[in-house]
């Protein structure tokens with residue numbers, strides 16, 4: 001079947017001519033794409049990937065400029081670009097991305113999620129919700145054969161550590177310590193320095209390491225991360241990344257290097273507030289970020305980490321939207337693991353005040369609701385929170401915790417930094433060993449690498 005039968009090529013060309021200031025370049029790209037798709041021109045896998053990448057960039061350029069004003073014709077044309085890119089990448093048949101529409105549509109939420117949402121109402125008692133979340137977590141993450149009388153009943157807790165690679169960033173996120181052009185001692189680790197930091201974490205026992213970096217295209221390239229990931233993989237580490245959104249092609253490079261997980265927080269799903277918090281830089285592009293996890297899954301990444309930054313917007317609405325987003329990803333990629341994290345703003349750079357206050361009871365409620373809606377999801381808790389609250393939440397529903405963290409590049413080897421250059425201050429200062437000891441006493445199976453349940 002020719003491409004003109006499978007894709008509405010004539011209307012697409014007409015749309016380009018009428019609406020695109022770069023029409024000539026777009027049309028010549030289309031000619032190239034159609035020749036390859038029709039088999040008139042042989043193309044290597046690399047060549048097909050390059051063409052798919054160019055279609056993807058074209059689609060996002062359009063979305064960045066027009067996403068809130070799309071006509072039905074725009075949508076059809078953008079869907080066509082999406083489907084062509086999928087076919088070039090060997091994913092023909094995958095329906096086009098409709099993330100925005102589908103995430104807004106409650107119809108995606110199954111009965112478990114709909115039931116969980118009812119508990120977002122603060123008038124409902126918290127104690128029974130906590131008990132259900134606790135029981136579900138033991139059921140899904142415990143060892144059914146081993147009945148352990150201790151609080152954790154022998155269930156698994158995965159420990160991980162963040163490894164900050166770079167604090168250089170071109171984005172203006174108003175709430176972040178790394179935002180541009182804030183004055184701080186910025187640092188970008190060389191490959192050797194990254195190895196030094198990782199070696200500290202390896203000596204502490206970590207085999208799951210989260211690579212974190214600001215967005216600085218000249219320095220934090222996909223190839224830079226891939227090099228660090230490849231080395232970590234050779235040390236039997238399961239590396240995850242929490243970095244700027246990447247193209248499908250670059251995510252594929254990270255997956256090939258050994259990245260097992262991509263964490264990409266939307267921060268807030270409220271588009272008006274999102275625009276206020278991200279006034280400039282590439283992070284201002286809502287769609288590029290919003291569809292990042294979908295691209296990561298298409299590229300072969302096995303674990304998808306979602307999150308909202310609590311304090312930025314209505315936490316209940318944001319939690320609902322994030323769960324919708326997860327339901328969308330789960331429907332599209334049923335074999336991937338979903339993970340959630342709820343970072344909460346405690347300290348922000350001078351001049352920023354979080355407009356929403358989230359107290360501990362609401363914080364606990366939100367995590368419990370996530371457990372009810374997604375019983376098998378990893379629930380992740382960082383050292384932003386203090387030890388007392390972390391202990392409480394661990395005993396309820398958390399399955400993955402960081403420990404002994406430093407949020408400044410080079411901070412593990414260079415403790416005399418005294419905290420300068422950190423993205424945010426750490427509240428739980430227990431070492432990895434102290435954390436592991438506490439967990440063991442409570443009856444957890446401490447896991448240092450990803451995989452075990």
Ligand code: SF4
Pocket residue numbers: 169170171172173176177178179180213214215283
């Ligand atoms: S939140 Fe991320 S993208 Fe934004 S300024 Fe901080 S490091 Fe950069």
